[in-house]
Amino acid sequence: MSGAPPGGGDAERDAHALRARIARELIDAVRDVPPASVPGALCRICETFLPDVSGLSLSVMGRSAGVGVVLFASDGVAAQLAEIQYTLGEGPCTEAVRLRAPVFATDLALPPDTRRWPLFCAQAVKAGARAAFSVPLSGVAGALGTLDLYRAAPGPPGIGEVRTALLVADALTLAVTTLDHGSSESGGVVLWLQGAESEREEVHQATGMIMVRLGVSAEEALLRLRARAFARGSTSLDTARAVIDGTMDMGHE
Numbered sequence: 284m285s286g287a288p289p290g291g292g293d294a295e296r297d298a299h300a301l302r303a304r305i306a307r308e309l310i311d312a313v314r315d316v317p318p319a320s321v322p323g324a325l326c327r328i329c330e331t332f333l334p335d336v337s338g339l340s341l342s343v344m345g346r347s348a349g350v351g352v353v354l355f356a357s358d359g360v361a362a363q364l365a366e367i368q369y370t371l372g373e374g375p376c377t378e379a380v381r382l383r384a385p386v387f388a389t390d391l392a393l394p395p396d397t398r399r400w401p402l403f404c405a406q407a408v409k410a411g412a413r414a415a416f417s418v419p420l421s422g423v424a425g426a427l428g429t430l431d432l433y434r435a436a437p438g439p440p441g442i443g444e445v446r447t448a449l450l451v452a453d454a455l456t457l458a459v460t461t462l463d464h465g466s467s468e469s470g471g472v473v474l475w476l477q478g479a480e481s482e483r484e485e486v487h488q489a490t491g492m493i494m495v496r497l498g499v500s501a502e503e504a505l506l507r508l509r510a511r512a513f514a515r516g517s518t519s520l521d522t523a524r525a526v527i528d529g530t531m532d533m534g535h536e
Contacts, residue, residue, distance in 0.1 A: 298450065301447070301450055302453055302454060305328075305332060305450055305451055305453075305454040306453075306454040306457055306458070308328050308331075309325060309328055309454050309455065309458045310458065312324040312325060312328045313325060313458075322354060322355035325341070325355055325458070326339070326341075326355040326356070329341070329357075329430070329451055330357055332447055332450075332451050333432065333444070333447060333448060333451065335441070335444055336432040336433065336434055336444075337358075337360070337433055337434045337435045337436075338356070338358045338360055338361035338433055339356070339357050339361055339430065339432045339433070340353055340354075340355060340356035340357065340364070340365045340430075340431045341353070341355050341356075341428065341430055342365050342369075342376065342428045342431065343420075343427055343428035344380060344426060344427060344428050352520070353365045353366065354428075360411045360433065361431065361433060363410045364407055364410060364412055364415060364433055365431055367403060367406045367407065367410070369509075369518070369519050370509050370512045370513055370517075370518055371400075371403055371406070371509065371513060372506070372509055373399075374388075374400050374403035374407070374415070374417075375387070375388050375400075375415050375416065376417045376429045376431050378399075378400075378417070379418065379426065379429050380419060380428075382419075383419050383421055383426050384419065385416065385417065385418045385419070385445070385449070386416070386417045387414075388400070388414060388415045389437060389438060389439045390437035391403075391404045391407045391408050391413055391414065391437070392404070392408050392413060392437070393437075402513075407433075411435060413436055413437040414433065414434040414437050415432070415433045415434075416431070416433070416440055417429045417430070417431045417432075418430045418431075418432075418448050418449060418451075418452040419452065420452055420455055420456040421456065427456060430448060430451060430452045430455060432448060485520060485523045485524055485527060486505075486508070486520060486523045488527055489508060489522070489524075490505050490508060490523075491504070492526055492527065492533075493507055493508060493526065493533045497533065507533060508522055508526070508533070511533065
């Protein structure tokens with residue numbers, strides 16, 4: 284006699300069906316669309332599957348730990364939350380990448396979340412978020428990025444919501460890895476992902492310039508870049524661009 288719980292087979296079949304539906308709708312959404320329209324198309328599909336969150340974003344990681352770029356965001360708050368985490372180097376997103384597991388912050392205004400990420404929580408609440416959830420996009424060598432969700436009100440996600448978020452992240456992983464490697468129907472998507480890579484390269488380039496200018500390691504150069512961004516109330520990407528174009532001298536702290 285099988286030890287599986289009653290209905291377990293049905294639940295597994297439902298999960299497979301939902302995963303296939305999400306993947307199919309993601310691919311259909313970007314078929315034959317220009318590169319500039321890809322982020323919005325993917326974002327809208329994700330929103331339809333996760334209607335109970337206030338907003339969401341998708342980020343992919345760069346080659347240096349903690350360096351990422353936002354590929355799409357449903358609103359300004361979602362985009363700001365992602366940039367805050369990459370600038371500060373703390374938050375559910377960076378933790379999900381490190382652990383390669385979902386991370387849930389159910390009340391950003393109270394412990395234990397404020398003890399885990401004091402700077403992020405203060406900035407996130409100021410931006411308009413009270414709960415944040417991050418699900419990694421898991422690749423063979425590590426997390427490729429994260430699907431990040433937030434709510435304007437505190438509280439944990441429901442079991443069904445967590446399951447759907449995991450399936451959406453799986454489908455996004457498949458879409459990003461497949462389309463990034465030149466699927467025949469992905470011309471616009473590849474160009475878009477290449478554009479995201481060029482944004483990440485700006486952070487790498489600025490980090491290298493700081494290394495040479497100050498004679499520090501790559502890790503310290505990136506920390507200095509983030510610290511300057513935080514002090515200016517800016518993002519790591521905008522600060523990197525200022526370093527590259529010479530309007531910011533990192534030699535004067």
